[in-house]
């Protein structure tokens with residue numbers, strides 16, 4: 275691993291525009307379960323039954339009871355870990371411009387990253403299905419399920435359900451950053467969900483170096499990514515930053 279850490283630090287130091295694509299794996303060290311693999315949410319639930327917009331619209335009480343209540347509670351209690359703070363340090367070193375995240379936990383922003391594209395929306399705010407009034411997450415009480423607006427409409431998180439469009443501005447900006455960057459770090463994602471998984475492909479096609487950080491190989495490994503640093507994102511980021519600080 276030492277050689278790859280050194281190589282990553284050198285590649286980042288030489289790059290002009292670095293971006294990162296992050297997924298659920300980087301928040302596991304903050305106590306948020308991933309979706310796929312061991313201990314993943316989709317081991318316990320069928321995403322089409324609990325995370326598809328049609329399932330939510332048909333029976334919001336059930337989806338709140340089974341999935342959203344637990345996610346809201348876990349996300350609100352979570353704090354950033356070394357992966358999030360590592361990416362913030364990279365930005366402070368002038369070596370990361372933008373993070374494209376599939377995560378809805380807002381932890382990059384809590385860690386101090388300033389340009390975060392929330393590809394799948396977020397849990398930080400909720401909106402009323404009837405009048406569209408917006409609520410900060412902490413204003414939404416889950417003592418009553420489903421939680422309701424002042425107008426009695428049902429509330430939903432501003433996260434993207436399966437079957438919904440990616441927020442257009444998030445998609446547009448992500449595609450542009452992927453095209454413009456010359457290095458993309460891909461951390462903690464299985465790269466199985468589209469169109470997020472296309473961002474490293476776009477970056478690669480337009481000449482960028484793709485570095486994956488993940489304890490497991492993914493659909494991108496050996497095809498789209500130039501190399502995989504096998505390990506937990508927090509630990510790997512700490513080592514890359516330490517190496518970079520010696521070079522810069």
Ligand code: OAD
Nearest residue numbers: 297298299308309310376462463464465467488490506507
């Ligand atoms: P997944 O749960 O599919 O993948 C998590 C990845 O993180 C796996 O490749 C793990 O090997 C890796 N991983 C686990 N622990 C790690 C650690 N400590 N450091 C680094 N990597 C680690 O999560 P996503 O790829 O983010 O969408 O899933 C994509 C989308 O699928 C989510 O945004 C969500 C889900 O359904 C929606 O809800 C629309």
